[in-house]
Amino acid sequence: MIVAMSRYDPSAFPPFAVTVDLVVLTVREHALCALLVRRGESPFQGYWALPGGFVRPGEGLAEAASRELAEETGLRAHSAPGPGPSAVGAHLEQLATYGHPQRDPRMRVVSVAHLVLAPDLPTPQPGGDASSARWAPVGDLLGPTPVEGVPLAFDHGKILADGVERARSKIEYSSLATAFCPPEFTVGELRQVYEAVWGVVLDPRNFHRKVTGTPGFLLPTGGTTTRQGGRPAQLFKAGGATVLNPPMLRPEA
């Protein structure tokens, strides 16, 4: 009867497992790349998948995502309302939750996906339970033949696509593109981030005017670098602004 099946009756709830999956994005060699791990077990044994794992009993969702990220990459992430970018910091935010009844062939698993934006890392050092890990350009992964013709495990292709779309739209109206950059960076390096994430070419002069003219977006550190070649460029760090108004405009088509 209905009354006995009360909303939070501990004996009445059906068996669910809750996991976190991570869409970890970075920009390397002018391309937006996602972190993948190879599955060592069934189902989808040998397939590439997003990193992730169980949420532990006493653990929050963002906490579980941070822990998995640290286990698989060594990155220390901070959620949106946290301190400013630090040395090895990355941005972490909740993406969406995926709970189709048959998304895992073995049992009912609800996965809370998270999005991580990280600066370029030396090389994937797979720790934890992944037998191997790699960075893969998302341009390949979102096409018809993800990795050597094999799709990602579970519904991870869809999760990845959602994460990439979130990143592409968020750098329009927020300062999150700086999360892809090292602690100090040049305007040209920031422009290359936008070009890689959006897959477009931007006018360097209009871009420079826009980002340096938006209050709080960039803070000059005083230093300069010639690591991009040519005339020395000013170094900046991320400013306090988190929202860009007016936004960066993504070119059509």
Next chain:
Amino acid sequence: MIVAMSRYDPSAFPPFAVTVDLVVLTVREHALCALLVRRGESPFQGYWALPGGFVRPGEGLAEAASRELAEETGLRAHSAPGPGPSAVGAHLEQLATYGHPQRDPRMRVVSVAHLVLAPDLPTPQPGGDASSARWAPVGDLLGPTPVEGVPLAFDHGKILADGVERARSKIEYSSLATAFCPPEFTVGELRQVYEAVWGVVLDPRNFHRKVTGTPGFLLPTGGTTTRQGGRPAQLFKAGGATVLNPPMLRPEA
């Protein structure tokens, strides 16, 4: 040992319950309002809460949200990639997932919150397991003394705040404001929606130019109405466009 505690070992997952909670918003009497139900059971007995309930074993997340919405309001919602606005339709989308370990005092409950935008309904007809229901202006709910000085149950105050913020930002760059309107509406009625959701006053002439000048936003039906008084106004229905480019600009401060 690690290998035995494999990622999807059915015997290893900790006990989680998964629920959906609904932030149902509408505009009535020039104010943005949220649907609340009064809890008939412990914990938070007698408190106002968001409608919601358990996800059933064979049911998807959006499916569970739709079912709960129908049970509590009689509304038939369609998710984002669905058919166009219908007679008693409402917009439904996933909002975010809340899983703090102590958010429910009795057990570990992960709630996948959904956002519903609905046209003004005659009156709340509480069906299902809610002992009573009401529309409450969100201006009151987001302040320091939500309902007669009593906060909402669980973390529903935070969920509501996130839902309202999502609605406020989404009507900037999408055509979703039409989800608050009846099937046919005037430009003035649409403007009142924006004014209620944002809590601002907009210039009727600039607003008219903007919405009628955005291709695909509004489709004239040919009819007119004088239900707002004054000169007869053209009636429109929602057009095919879902994204507004350039967006509606929310006034500062």
Next chain:
DNA sequence: GGAATAGTGTCTCTAAGACATTATTTG
């Protein structure tokens, strides 16, 4: 007629797009 709302038009100014030009490095 007066009051209300609908709809059109005009002016100004911000800011984006499309360029040119100069500055400063490395090879």
Next chain:
DNA sequence: CAAATAATGTCTTAGAGACACTATTCC
């Protein structure tokens, strides 16, 4: 020297904000 990138500047134009004005109803 040439080549590369950085940084600043100019012109044009789309579009938002701030208004005035006319149109059509109800009372």
